[in-house]
Amino acid sequence: MPTHTFTLNGEKVTVEAEDDVRLLWVLRDLLGVTGPKYGCGIEVCRACTSHINGKAFNPCSVPVGDIADSDEVTTIEGLPATAGGELHPMQEAWLERDVTQCGYCQPGQIMTAVAKVRQARDEGREIGDDDLDEIRNICRCGTYNRIREAIVDGARKM
Amino acid sequence: MATHRDSPDPEDAGADAGEDGTSRRRFVGYLLAAPTLVAAAEVGVQAVNPRQAAAAVPSPPQPPEVLDLNDLLTLAAKPTANLISVRVHQDGTVSFDLPRAEVGQGITTSSAMIVAEEMDVPLEKVRVTLADARPELLFNQLTGGSNTTISTFTPIRVAAAIAKGRLLEAAALELGELVSELTTRAGVVLSSGGKRVTYGSLAEKAASAESRQVSVKLKERSEFTVVGRPQNRIDALDAVTGRKKFAMDLDVPGAAPAMVCRPPTINGKVRSVQNEAAVKAMPGITDVAVVSTGVAVRGRTFGQCIDAVRALDVTWDGGTAEGKSDEDVLRELRKAEIPLAVPDSGPLTGTVDADFTFWFASNSALEPNCAVADVRSHRAEIWGGLKSPVVAQQEIAAKLGLPQGAVTVHVTEGGGSFGRKLFYDAALEAAEISQKMGKPVKLMWHRTDDFRQGRTHPMSTSRVRASYLPGNVLTYEQRHTSVATDFGHGLGEIITSLSAKLPVGDLTFSETVFSLTQQSPYDFGVTTQLLSEVDKGFNTGSMRNIYSPNVRCAQELVVDELAKRMKKDPCDFRREFLKDERASAVLEKVAEKGEWGRSMPEGTAQGIAVHPEYHGVVAVLAEIDCRPGTAGREVRDARTGPRVTKAVCAVDVGLAVNPRGLEAQMMGGIMDGIAHALTSSLHLKDGRFLEGSWDNYFYTRQWNVPPELEIIVMPPTTGRPGGAGELAVAAAMAAVACAYGRATGRMPTEFPVSHSGDLGFEPLPTVPPIPQSPTDGLDHAH
Numbered sequence: 001m002p003t004h005t006f007t008l009n010g011e012k013v014t015v016e017a018e019d020d021v022r023l024l025w026v027l028r029d030l031l032g033v034t035g036p037k038y039g040c041g042i043e044v045c046r047a048c049t050s051h052i053n054g055k056a057f058n059p060c061s062v063p064v065g066d067i068a069d070s071d072e073v074t075t076i077e078g079l080p081a082t083a084g085g086e087l088h089p090m091q092e093a094w095l096e097r098d099v100t101q102c103g104y105c106q107p108g109q110i111m112t113a114v115a116k117v118r119q120a121r122d123e124g125r126e127i128g129d130d131d132l133d134e135i136r137n138i139c140r141c142g143t144y145n146r147i148r149e150a151i152v153d154g155a156r157k158m
Numbered sequence: 159m160a161t162h163r164d165s166p167d168p169e170d171a172g173a174d175a176g177e178d179g180t181s182r183r184r185f186v187g188y189l190l191a192a193p194t195l196v197a198a199a200e201v202g203v204q205a206v207n208p209r210q211a212a213a214a215v216p217s218p219p220q221p222p223e224v225l226d227l228n229d230l231l232t233l234a235a236k237p238t239a240n241l242i243s244v245r246v247h248q249d250g251t252v253s254f255d256l257p258r259a260e261v262g263q264g265i266t267t268s269s270a271m272i273v274a275e276e277m278d279v280p281l282e283k284v285r286v287t288l289a290d291a292r293p294e295l296l297f298n299q300l301t302g303g304s305n306t307t308i309s310t311f312t313p314i315r316v317a318a319a320i321a322k323g324r325l326l327e328a329a330a331l332e333l334g335e336l337v338s339e340l341t342t343r344a345g346v347v348l349s350s351g352g353k354r355v356t357y358g359s360l361a362e363k364a365a366s367a368e369s370r371q372v373s374v375k376l377k378e379r380s381e382f383t384v385v386g387r388p389q390n391r392i393d394a395l396d397a398v399t400g401r402k403k404f405a406m407d408l409d410v411p412g413a414a415p416a417m418v419c420r421p422p423t424i425n426g427k428v429r430s431v432q433n434e435a436a437v438k439a440m441p442g443i444t445d446v447a448v449v450s451t452g453v454a455v456r457g458r459t460f461g462q463c464i465d466a467v468r469a470l471d472v473t474w475d476g477g478t479a480e481g482k483s484d485e486d487v488l489r490e491l492r493k494a495e496i497p498l499a500v501p502d503s504g505p506l507t508g509t510v511d512a513d514f515t516f517w518f519a520s521n522s523a524l525e526p527n528c529a530v531a532d533v534r535s536h537r538a539e540i541w542g543g544l545k546s547p548v549v550a551q552q553e554i555a556a557k558l559g560l561p562q563g564a565v566t567v568h569v570t571e572g573g574g575s576f577g578r579k580l581f582y583d584a585a586l587e588a589a590e591i592s593q594k595m596g597k598p599v600k601l602m603w604h605r606t607d608d609f610r611q612g613r614t615h616p617m618s619t620s621r622v623r624a625s626y627l628p629g630n631v632l633t634y635e636q637r638h639t640s641v642a643t644d645f646g647h648g649l650g651e652i653i654t655s656l657s658a659k660l661p662v663g664d665l666t667f668s669e670t671v672f673s674l675t676q677q678s679p680y681d682f683g684v685t686t687q688l689l690s691e692v693d694k695g696f697n698t699g700s701m702r703n704i705y706s707p708n709v710r711c712a713q714e715l716v717v718d719e720l721a722k723r724m725k726k727d728p729c730d731f732r733r734e735f736l737k738d739e740r741a742s743a744v745l746e747k748v749a750e751k752g753e754w755g756r757s758m759p760e761g762t763a764q765g766i767a768v769h770p771e772y773h774g775v776v777a778v779l780a781e782i783d784c785r786p787g788t789a790g791r792e793v794r795d796a797r798t799g800p801r802v803t804k805a806v807c808a809v810d811v812g813l814a815v816n817p818r819g820l821e822a823q824m825m826g827g828i829m830d831g832i833a834h835a836l837t838s839s840l841h842l843k844d845g846r847f848l849e850g851s852w853d854n855y856f857y858t859r860q861w862n863v864p865p866e867l868e869i870i871v872m873p874p875t876t877g878r879p880g881g882a883g884e885l886a887v888a889a890a891m892a893a894v895a896c897a898y899g900r901a902t903g904r905m906p907t908e909f910p911v912s913h914s915g916d917l918g919f920e921p922l923p924t925v926p927p928i929p930q931s932p933t934d935g936l937d938h939a940h
Binding site: 018022032037043044053057058063101105110129132134135136144 | 262396828859
């Protein structure tokens with residue numbers, strides 16, 4: 001069976017898996033990293049959103065064979081370390097706004113939010129209503145307005 | 159705002175008079191024999207208001223009436239049966255095992271608040287966990303009907319108050335002072351002389367060597383410092399760090415991923431499998447087995463299970479909805495409609511006749527149906543987000559051929575429910591698969607299965623006729639006709655078998671639920687609302703708020719029409735006809751905060767609606783923008799359409815234990831209402847649902863969210879908590895529908911309004927039954 005090595009949440013990991021197994025299952029079923037959730041398997045619901053080299057992506061739609069040794073994968077578990085604290089400012093904003101209901105979509109929402117703020121800044125602006133309208137992550141508990149407020153708050157502290 | 163008086167408190171019946179003239183009843187609870195202090199109270203019985211024993215779905219009949227229906231007599235006869243308990247530990251923490259399912263509604267937080275309040279212990283010292291299935295609790299372990307806090311508020315308080323009383327007694331001995339000289343604060347007992355002793359250090363000393371009954375008085379509501387104040391969720395940190403564990407996140411030894419290859423049509427059965435051996439030889443796959451719902455596969459990863467499901471070559475029979483499409487079911491409903499009784503014309507009276515269609519919808523939670531099962535020859539262990547774990551345990555035992563006591567059912571945190579987790583389909587299926595394969599399994603449904611073979615909110619029609627004279631409504635008739643709703647999650651069977659003893663006579667269980675939940679908040683003269691049902695061929699269930707969103711939506715649209723005929727403003731008209739002060743108060747509040755009647759551009763409008771249920775009442779004011787520029791906005795693979803631009807909600811639940819949690823519940827209910835009114839439905843075609851993903855089933859997404867949202871929690875009225883989980887859905891759906899009708903100039907008659915337009919997506923194939931995951935995810939990294 002092929003072996004795959006990459007950086008996961010700041011640490012080098014090596015795992016055996018067929019090349020075509022999607023990264024989500026390598027993370028969850030083989031490496032026991034369960035922050036990224038399954039909600040559709042076809043890059044629609046965004047519950048598994050994580051970061052690859054600082055950009056948001058959906059591991060449900062990436063074969064592990066496409067991940068290079070040099071790639072850095074960050075899941076919700078590794079997000080605080082990227083900001084050097086116990087919690088990332090976006091997570092703190094989430095707590096302050098009491099965003100969570102069932103919590104199932106929240107890791108993906110937070111990972112999307114962080115990337116969305118960075119993306120806006122790369123384009124030389126702050127995140128606004130139009131950016132928030134574009135977010136595709138589903139929150140079936142419908143706590144959308146608190147998500148919007150928390151992203152704006154979190155961005156201020158990022 | 160209108161003023162309110164507390165309605166007579168049934169808990170005060172037979173009370174002794176307190177010094178301030180109000181009456182305070184003593185409550186009975188128990189001290190249980192244990193190494194550290196354990197205090198308990200009976201759940202269910204004393205919490206039920208006798209006058210309302212049949213007035214909400216889960217309000218149960220008296221336990222003695224049902225014991226003979228179950229093989230539970232022995233258990234129930236134990237002195238500790240029916241008890242919930244709080245436990246004080248030496249580290250100063252207090253633990254409470256909640257016999258309910260947390261699926262996002264926030265009941266672990268609100269229950270912890272109730273314990274903290276009654277015991278004077280800091281909230282962070284209260285640990286609330288979810289109880290395993292406890293058969294002796296019968297229907298008192300069912301999470302539904304927005305009933306959790308209604309039914310557990312008093313029992314939790316009683317148990318906590320007894321624990322505090324016992325701690326005071328132990329402290330009195332320890333400090334050599336009278337109990338009357340002691341006070342409690344933040345987990346510490348303080349003496350008038352300034353001595354202090356912590357709850358933790360008293361935990362052992364306060365323990366009881368024998369179980370015995372004690373009585374206690376509860377804290378006055380005026381002394382509350384925790385209950386009624388906004389509190390953030392106690393499980394939020396786990397959720398935002400990814401530490402919160404759902405069923406599929408559990409590490410159960412040996413439990414490998416499993417999925418089921420399901421039929422292309424609803425409830426089709428396996429006739430034959432052509433390539434079982436070849437699929438078993440696929441990478442990672444360990445087992446393949448035919449089960450009652452399809453062909454199960456087990457493997458090293460879910461990804462490989464998806465591959466195996468897709469590779470299976472299965473011959474199926476047609477299922478229970480073979481060949482049927484939306485129009486066929488609608489025809490069945492039409493045939494079953496109970497005729498309206500009042501003639502549709504008279505010499506002086508006017509008549510509003512209306513006819514509404516509500517298409518199939520899905521309550522699909524984001525966490526798909528799933529469960530972990532480890533079935534051995536003489537025992538079984540199950541893990542899942544289960545709202546009726548006792549019935550699940552009974553049925554799993556029956557299916558496996560094991561005694562009920564040999565099946566342990568653990569209730570895990572659930573990733574949303576909306577009525578879905580009342581059913582335990584996945585747990586039953588996982589148990590069957592584990593038994594067939596002889597190995598532990600982690601069973602998960604694919605999202606596509608969830609939409610196509612999962613539970614649905616049944617299609618229904620509502621016919622309404624209202625007759626009026628200028629200034630008065632004489633009659634209001636509503637005939638709701640629905641594809642049968644499955645209430646087979648236990649409570650249903652219990653109540654059905656007892657229905658002859660209920661005040662509603664010999665109606666079916668669905669009719670009973672309908673009669674006990676549907677009410678008109680308006681003085682419309684002779685009012686009848688009846689339900690009839692057809693077609694049991696679909697997998698249905700109670701979706702959040704069951705019948706109310708559709709029934710209320712139809713009624714509020716007719717209310718707008720009546721107002722128009724009488725040339726009255728819709729809000730003024732409601733003011734005039736509302737029966738209840740609390741309903742009027744929430745209506746006034748949203749009208750004021752939402753600036754009802756403000757001038758708005760053509761193609762945009764406001765709508766307003768009220769809904770009473772669960773001993774609470776809510777009003778929603780919605781503003782909608784139906785102008786082409788907004789309705790025609792484009793988002794890839796999305797349903798845009800008219801946008802609700804603002805929603806204002808006022809809610810009175812009697813006593814909000816946690817106003818912040820209540821606001822969250824209202825927000826979610828509003829998003830559901832928007833989806834039901836405008837965008838989300840299932841299309842039935844040739845025995846199958848076309849929707850197979852979240853970009854087909856158009857639940858509210860960020861581009862549909864009202865940018866302006868205001869939620870007002872009304873001050874306490876009755877002083878007792880009502881239900882909140884479902885309360886906002888009906889009023890939100892109705893307000894959005896009314897706004898849509900006023901913005902477009904015509905009353906909408908089918909829901910969601912988008913259903914009969916463009917499908918808006920290319921349906922996924924049905925063979926294989928689930929789609930392959932894409933491989934180009936890296937190209938979309940942003």
